[in-house]
Amino acid sequence: MSQEHVTGRKSQNGKPKVAFFDFASCEGCQLTVVDALQTHLDLLDAIEVVNWREAATLDGWDFDIAFVEGSITRPHDEERLRRIREQAKVLVALGACADTGCVNTLKNLLPPEEVRRYVYGDRAEWYETYAARPLSAVVKVDAVVPGCPIDIEEFVEVVKALLVGKRPPIPDYPVCVECKMKGNVCIFHVGGICMGPVTRAGCGAICPTYGDGCEGCRGLIPHPNENAMKDVLDEAGLSVDDIMHYFTMFNAYREVGTGKWE
């Protein structure tokens, strides 16, 4: 993120002004922020929300920090995102759709005409869509809050980091680290499948802690050993197709980019 202190442009009460926007998403990450406001009441002492369609009747454009949920799926989304980017001192991708493209980018694996027919039927030509992509494919993104959905505590940590002008402490190590620190039984040791060894931590290994394998919603770590991971999945009995499904469910954009659409 920019070295410049985000608190440089404060409202009169001394709090940074914050806006929330969304593109293609389920809006669940913003709902998680609403949840965070209930468990961390001091959030509203620290920031001033000036624009938030989902949770307030505010539509101000004088914001410092923009949290943007959702992936970009239509050419004309780009114009709105660029407007947000021009105004924001700091632009944060909120959640997996904005950060990695998430499940929206699964459509990039399929032929465009097939997808458009499936979704819009005989009105397909009415709708202008293109390959789904993360925000960073269109504008510069200063910080991310990964995950589908985001983790409340991590969101609060990101806010704190922005308040002091530091790079948010998003882990660059895999879920296994947090899973071991919790003393969990390894999912592979009980016959399960888990993407934890290559997936970015920060969720507190929530899925393995409750007995489900990680599905990679937080995106992959910066330098995953993909070959070794594929060997692990192969040994666990997955076919080549199934291995690809695990690598693409949340991370198709990383694997194929815009895929069959361009």
Added chain:
Amino acid sequence: MRLRILPKEQVPGMVRALMADYRVWGPKAKGPQFAFEPLYDPAEMRLDYNISILSPKVALQPPQERIAVFRLGDGFTVEPVIEAEPTVIFGMHTCDLHALALLDKAFSADFPDAHYLERRQKTLIVSIECLQPCDEHSFCKSMGTWTADSGYDLHLIDLGETYGVYVGTGAGEALLTKYAQARPATDADVRRLNEVLSAKWPRFQHRLNFDAAELPSLLATAYDHPIWAELGERCLSCGSCTNVCPTCYCFNVIDSPDLSLKEAVRLRRWDSCQLDEFARVASGENFREARAARQRHRMFRKGKWLYERFGELGCVGCGRCIRACLTHINIVDTFNAIHASQHRR
């Protein structure tokens, strides 16, 4: 050392009584495996466990702990946080006991670590003799850690209907006197002890193909060995090998302010030399960027460097890293392969 005899039926009552005065950690079932956790009911304790997922070091060096609090008010204040409570670790195996001796040295050297040492000082250890190897990955016999004659306050040996108890310290003696009614051993008890220990011997196999005392000098010849590249290809850099290791103690320090920015806590959290960013320094340089170099670093720590530093090998043969590794990186096979190749020359 005088042997005492503790009837097994006394153990639940002893643990319950201890729980009133101490936090008592013991092995509990966790799915099909075992974990050292605080006990809330003596019936949860499984002294028949084979190996715990994490070593009992979790009671002394927790995965995350607060070490200081900062406050901004009229001035700037920093207060250390030392979280230590009277603790008993019950049922520690001797491999972990040997590991604890190394952790004690590491946290006492140079800058004595008040957080660890205060906790350690308030902790009593009741260990238990293993009568069979945990599984095929145990190599405690090769590392000389399959038994112990010190490091514990009390040491139990399963004699069938009773536990034979060795008292290692005055604190152990006091604990046994206050919380149980052990009796002196009879000749028959001593004969039974000898039978049990004699039967133990052949059940354990040497798995290193050479004397562990040769490890430091063997590794000294192996810095450029081709095996590191091979391990680097396989390593996921997930850090599981070090997180489960009873002698690994590296940590990272994180400052976390509250939302008012008037108060902050300094946390320390386990770190791992196997992670990508572990060796990144302030200039931006990462001096151990390759997985191969990181695996070599781990093996050298276990087999050479900790020995040179503290006089103890960094590996106690518990086999946890082998069980945890999804790509089958095996420290015994690695050491044996290096030994074999150096002897072929």
